[in-house]
Amino acid sequence: MARHDRWVMLTTLAVLQALTIVTGVYAMTTDFSLGALTSGSSPTKPTASPAEGSSPVPVVTSGPVLAQLSAKSGDGPLPTKGTLTRQLTSALGDKALGSRVGAVVIDTVTGEQLFAANPDLGITPASTTKIVTCAAALSSLGPDARLSTRAVQGAKPGTVVLVGGGDPFLAGPSAKVTYPKQASLATLAARTAATLKAQGVRKVTLSYDSSLFTGATKAPGWKTNYIPDGEVAPTYALTMDEGRQNPPARSPRVANPPQFAAAAFARLLARQGIGVSKSIRPAKAAAGAAELGKVDSAPLFSLVEHTLTASDNDLAEALLRHVAIKEGQPATYEGGAKAVIAVLQRLGVGQNIALSDGSGLSIRNRISPNALAKILAMSGSAGHPDLHAIASGMPIAGFSGTLGNGRRFTGADSKDQVGLVRAKTGTLNNINTLAGMATTKDGRLVTFAFLADRVPANAEPVLDRLAATVARS
Structure with missing residues (x-):
């Protein structure tokens, strides 16, 4: 796919997201949802509260998020493995990444692993933890939960x-x-x-x-x-x-x-x-x-988008607890961790994940690059429409969220991919991570996860270079 066509694809996704936002704003400001009308008037008579043990999260119907986003929309030829491997291996050798690094690139059409370095190693993920928390919340509670x-x-x-x-x-x-x-x-x-x-x-x-x-x-x-x-x-x-x-x-x-x-x-x-x-x-x-x-x-899909774009720690921790409640676990950090992993295991992506919180602030969390990349691949597939808010919530390189702060994708080896990479960042002391998605130069939709948790100082420019390498492959 030519560069012009890739910009068209990006613009299409952006328009779809904008329509979702505008519709959501209209719905919420007028007490209107896509599937049901709800009264905005104050009640004049008491009504019974839900009985004890019933779900504390009522569900209303609304439309799917980015319904057209799927792996089929990016099914061009696969990137040349040899070239991709050589370029990524070279970048992974950068001393700025430190001594413990994991990397995975996955083709969303076939699920094939296009590149891997320590793919199943549990690495401290920082805020990329929010990807697994939000995926579990969407799958367990549903995107329309409030x-x-x-x-x-x-x-x-x-x-x-x-x-x-x-x-x-x-x-x-x-x-x-x-x-x-x-x-x-x-x-x-x-x-x-x-x-x-x-x-x-x-x-x-x-x-x-x-x-x-x-x-x-x-x-x-x-x-x-x-x-x-x-x-x-x-x-x-x-x-x-x-x-x-x-x-x-x-x-x-x-x-x-x-x-x-x-x-x-x-x-x-x-x-x-x-x-x-x-x-x-x-x-x-x-x-x-x-x-x-x-x-x-607002509906859960909107909360998820905000959680990922803004890297909202408080919402992530609340979502962890709600997954626990829905899955029959105590509404604690421990119960939430068990529940999130159980939901991900049902989806087939719960391996090599250990959690102590939902936001990624805990230095005890461990997630493998392979698990993150697989979850992201699901979020962009037609087979998992409930997870599309993960894809639409990813910050856009150079434009939004934690990738739009003026520090990211500014290097000579990454700035040409501004607007063409969507990814969640993770940053703690000596920890830098980046996990997201991009279309290759021929239009193949791929997901990636790059994690390093023994960083000497700051590895963000190298992570940007890795993601840009994938996008231009």
């Missing part, structure tokens, strides 16, 4: 419980409009207040329930500076603005996200004319408690 935050009737008259549904993207009163559109705590307060007023209730005692997630709030292998530096918040089922005290600033993160969110909810209720007692304490909502109000997140 995360719900609710207010329900408490055990006594005049009491309200704010129930966290594991949506860290829940917007507080000072949040700015984003894509995907966030569920709004202010909207939840307005809906709850309308229900309470219809019941003749003007003053309540508020408590909060963050029991959907259990276990530790910090993962094994996290460094002590991650939370203070704003890399991530403690993981709770009730969190607003991803635990940021002053969004959109990355830090500081609050020490107790559930209490912080509940206090904000109390202030929002007061603005709606509902008095709230000063004492706000944790309390578990009763099973089947009457629902006073509810807000839903």
